[in-house]
Amino acid sequence: MIAQNPRTLADLKASAKATVASLQGEPAVQQRLAEMGLTSGRQIRMVRVAPLGDPYQIEVLNYHLSLRRRECECVLLATDPA
Amino acid sequence: MATTQATSESLPVIALMGNPNAGKTSVFNMLTGLRRQVANYPGVTVEKASGIVRHNATQLEVLDLPGAYSLTARSPDEFVVTEILLGLRDDTKPLDAAVVVIDATNLERNLFLASQVLEAGLPTVIALNMTDIAERRGIQIDSDKLAANLGVPVIPIVASTGKGRVALIEAIEKAIGGDKPSPICDWPDAVNQSVEALSAEIAKRNGAAEPVTPYELRRCLLDANGEMERKLLAHHPDSRALAEFVSGQREKIKVSGHSPANLEAEIRYACIADIVSGCLKRTPNTQPTRSERLDNLLTHRILGTLIFVAVMTVTFISVFSWAAPLMDGIEAMFGALAGWVHSALGEGLLATFLTDGVIGGVGSVLVFLPQIMILIALITLLEDCGYLARAAFLMDRVLRVFGLGGRGFVPLLSSFACAIPGVMATRTIECPRERLITILIAPLMACSARIPVYTIFVAAFIPQKVVLGFLPLQGLVFAGMYFFGIVAAAVAALVFRSVLQGRTPTPFILELPSYKKPSIKLILWRSFDRGKVFVQSAGTIILAMSIIIWALLYFPRPADLETKVRADMQQAGITEPVKIENAVAGEYLRNSYMGRVGKAIEPAVKPLGWDWKIGMATLASFPAREVVVSTLGIIYNLGAGADEESTALRQKLQSATWPDGRKVYNIPVVLSIMVFFALCCQCGGTVAVIKRETNSWKWAAVAFSYMTILAYVGALVVYQVGIRIS
Ligand SMILES: Nc1nc2c(ncn2[C@@H]2O[C@H](COP(=O)(O)OP(=O)(O)O)[C@@H](O)[C@H]2O)c(=O)[nH]1
Ligand SMILES: [Mg+2]
Numbered sequence: 001m002i003a004q005n006p007r008t009l010a011d012l013k014a015s016a017k018a019t020v021a022s023l024q025g026e027p028a029v030q031q032r033l034a035e036m037g038l039t040s041g042r043q044i045r046m047v048r049v050a051p052l053g054d055p056y057q058i059e060v061l062n063y064h065l066s067l068r069r070r071e072c073e074c075v076l077l078a079t080d081p082a
Numbered sequence: 083m084a085t086t087q088a089t090s091e092s093l094p095v096i097a098l099m100g101n102p103n104a105g106k107t108s109v110f111n112m113l114t115g116l117r118r119q120v121a122n123y124p125g126v127t128v129e130k131a132s133g134i135v136r137h138n139a140t141q142l143e144v145l146d147l148p149g150a151y152s153l154t155a156r157s158p159d160e161f162v163v164t165e166i167l168l169g170l171r172d173d174t175k176p177l178d179a180a181v182v183v184i185d186a187t188n189l190e191r192n193l194f195l196a197s198q199v200l201e202a203g204l205p206t207v208i209a210l211n212m213t214d215i216a217e218r219r220g221i222q223i224d225s226d227k228l229a230a231n232l233g234v235p236v237i238p239i240v241a242s243t244g245k246g247r248v249a250l251i252e253a254i255e256k257a258i259g260g261d262k263p264s265p266i267c268d269w270p271d272a273v274n275q276s277v278e279a280l281s282a283e284i285a286k287r288n289g290a291a292e293p294v295t296p297y298e299l300r301r302c303l304l305d306a307n308g309e310m311e312r313k314l315l316a317h318h319p320d321s322r323a324l325a326e327f328v329s330g331q332r333e334k335i336k337v338s339g340h341s342p343a344n345l346e347a348e349i350r351y352a353c354i355a356d357i358v359s360g361c362l363k364r365t366p367n368t369q370p371t372r373s374e375r376l377d378n379l380l381t382h383r384i385l386g387t388l389i390f391v392a393v394m395t396v397t398f399i400s401v402f403s404w405a406a407p408l409m410d411g412i413e414a415m416f417g418a419l420a421g422w423v424h425s426a427l428g429e430g431l432l433a434t435f436l437t438d439g440v441i442g443g444v445g446s447v448l449v450f451l452p453q454i455m456i457l458i459a460l461i462t463l464l465e466d467c468g469y470l471a472r473a474a475f476l477m478d479r480v481l482r483v484f485g486l487g488g489r490g491f492v493p494l495l496s497s498f499a500c501a502i503p504g505v506m507a508t509r510t511i512e513c514p515r516e517r518l519i520t521i522l523i524a525p526l527m528a529c530s531a532r533i534p535v536y537t538i539f540v541a542a543f544i545p546q547k548v549v550l551g552f553l554p555l556q557g558l559v560f561a562g563m564y565f566f567g568i569v570a571a572a573v574a575a576l577v578f579r580s581v582l583q584g585r586t587p588t589p590f591i592l593e594l595p596s597y598k599k600p601s602i603k604l605i606l607w608r609s610f611d612r613g614k615v616f617v618q619s620a621g622t623i624i625l626a627m628s629i630i631i632w633a634l635l636y637f638p639r640p641a642d643l644e645t646k647v648r649a650d651m652q653q654a655g656i657t658e659p660v661k662i663e664n665a666v667a668g669e670y671l672r673n674s675y676m677g678r679v680g681k682a683i684e685p686a687v688k689p690l691g692w693d694w695k696i697g698m699a700t701l702a703s704f705p706a707r708e709v710v711v712s713t714l715g716i717i718y719n720l721g722a723g724a725d726e727e728s729t730a731l732r733q734k735l736q737s738a739t740w741p742d743g744r745k746v747y748n749i750p751v752v753l754s755i756m757v758f759f760a761l762c763c764q765c766g767g768t769v770a771v772i773k774r775e776t777n778s779w780k781w782a783a784v785a786f787s788y789m790t791i792l793a794y795v796g797a798l799v800v801y802q803v804g805i806r807i808s
Pocket of ligand 2: 106108
């Protein structure tokens with residue numbers, strides 16, 4: 001089996017939904033993201049990418065949040081059954 | 083005012099906490115009736131706002147704390163909320179109760195902070211705000227049930243209309259002195275064990291020092307790179323050994339299967355889900371909300387960008403065109419006042435001191451108010467309706483190249499009108515390092531005070547040619563100076579970014595709130611408030627600078643100097659009183675202390691191609707750039723009235739010579755002067771506002787020095803290269 005790179009929030013297409021699996025990267029960044037609601041098992045939705053390709057707009061806990069690509073890469077997604 | 087302060091010493095103190103935009107300031111205003119005192123907490127850039135709540139026989143002191151998503155703090159600024167909550171600041175009395183303002187439209191995330199506050203061991207009241215909007219959106223919250231689940235009172239309110247005021251005050255009164263709330267979350271054993279171990283370790287090493295609460299110890303263990311850890315360790319003699327102990331305990335927590343960084347959020351959000359499950363109902367939205375449809379347009383690749391450009395242009399032009407007549411009005415008013423004082427007191431020291439020193443100084447403070455108030459009003463409008471966050475979203479990619487973030491765009495744009503409101507507008511930037519860099523480079527934007535300086539020199543020395551068939555050369559030079567400022571700012575930002583390495587990377591986290599109708603009350607209030615803050619904090623500094631410069635330009639005044647000038651004029655056959663007056667004024671000025679300093683520093687400005695007159699006029703314009711024009715006017719015997727449109731001044735400059743007969747001004751000299759004024763920090767208001775906004779003279783000094791050095795070197799290079807080319 002070839003180890004595959006896990007899908008992160010940065011790979012999510014606009015309007016797609018996904019579930020957070022876990023966080024990675026700098027602990028301080030992980031902590032901030034978790035506090036904003038990006039905890040494991042959370043449903044999130046990619047709303048759009050800014051016109052210049054970065055940052056991203058996501059929906060979590062019924063509110064909208066903008067994160068840069070760097071931070072989105074810290075959010076690992078659960079492999080969707082669908 | 084005095085009585086309020088005397089009694090406020092003994093009043094119970096409560097503090098308002100909550101997420102950004104949850105409505106803390108609205109609750110504060112609702113409770114106190116708009117009366118507040120602002121100062122800065124020492125050592126940080128955070129504003130301290132306090133006021134008094136009066137209701138029947140009750141009086142309470144209330145603090146409006148900065149917005150926070152969490153008590154996790156990684157900078158001294160963020161730490162203020164945590165410190166005040168836990169009574170760790172010497173400058174603030176320990177709280178008697180905490181009031182957490184939560185936004186009912188965003189209950190779960192707002193409860194995160196609330197759940198942290200509940201563990202701090204203070205009587206707590208929850209103010210459930212924005213219940214009107216929640217209702218409109220079909221969000222139903224059973225506040226009694228929520229209160230039961232949380233174990234603290236939950237009072238539904240609408241802060242913007244004052245609904246629920248009395249209920250909230252009564253709940254706070256009842257809470258004070260009452261029971262502490264019990265924590266709503268349980269911590270895993272591994273965490274509890276580590277907290278105990280750390281407590282024992284500190285006790286062992288400290289001996290009799292004051293004990294650290296388990297709450298603080300947990301913050302210390304869980305906050306990666308946190309301020310609590312820094313605080314505990316900094317005061318400790320064995321800080322290194324203790325730091326190792328802390329990381330050892332973190333490792334233990336990790337081994338037990340928990341990630342110290344995410345543990346708290348995982349636990350709290352799980353508790354919160356349980357707590358709200360029975361008391362929160364949302365009508366599921368099957369179609370996109372109004373806010374999302376607006377976003378589709380406003381962040382659209384093409385339309386969104388066009389709208390952005392249009393909004394920013396209108397904002398910028400409004401500041402310019404609405405402020406200009408008001409500024410002219412203020413100037414005219416102070417001019418008339420000065421004229422009246424002159425006619426009442428005649429010439430002489432007192433009259434001149436009052437008119438040129440005091441009235442001129444006060445005028446030069448107040449003249450900034452229109453720009454500040456209009457700009458703050460417009461920015462508050464954009465912020466309050468939700469667009470400012472979208473502007474940051476659109477511009478983030480561009481500004482990131484320079485180590486800044488999207489929120490820096492509007493302050494920097496504002497600085498093209500005036501750096502003072504620009505620097506004040508950086509309060510919307512959350513990351514302290516980004517905010518500091520933005521503050522430091524904002525004064526490099528070509529503000530409106532540079533226009534008179536550019537105008538006089540461009541009009542006098544840049545030929546009225548057309549290049550490439552259609553581009554007017556004068557206009558090109560003007561535009562070039564604006565562009566030059568932007569490039570200088572970009573370079574400075576890059577340098578500061580590498581010099582001011584942040585301790586930890588602050589992730590860019592920008593909430594995009596739902597669009598809403600802006601509150602006129604808030605806009606007017608914020609605009610007046612910022613105007614007041616400016617006058618209070620910058621007023622004295624600018625006034626003092628104006629008076630000092632006035633004195634240096636006025637003294638000494640030996641009477642024989644005037645007699646001599648009059649005699650010379652008579653001999654030359656000049657009889658017009660105005661010419662004689664101007665000649666006398668010019669001679670006094672050239673002979674003043676400032677004039678002497680100017681002559682003394684001529685060797686320092688000669689490499690820039692300047693004579694001592696330019697040097698002296700530059701020194702005199704330290705409080706405000708544009709003063710250089712009128713000072714040159716007096717030096718050249720044209721009186722104080724010469725402005726950038728004055729043809730007489732242009733002719734004087736064009737014909738000015740060195741003692742050996744060479745012309746003083748040529749293109750390299752003119753460019754060197756303009757480059758100097760593009761880069762220098764000759765603005766007392768800017769220096770004062772940087773001091774106020776960073777709460778330290780250090781950054782004001784840094785801004786002033788780096789810009790002055792940059793200006794000198796820039797002018798030197800331009801002149802030296804210029805004369806070699808031409
Ligand atoms: N509709 C409505 N708007 C509110 C309410 N409370 C505050 N606001 C508005 O929300 C915005 C942010 O409020 P503010 O007090 O500045 O929030 P802060 O950042 O927590 O200090 C302002 O436009 C307020 O007028 C409320 O209960 N209902
Ligand atoms: Mg506020």
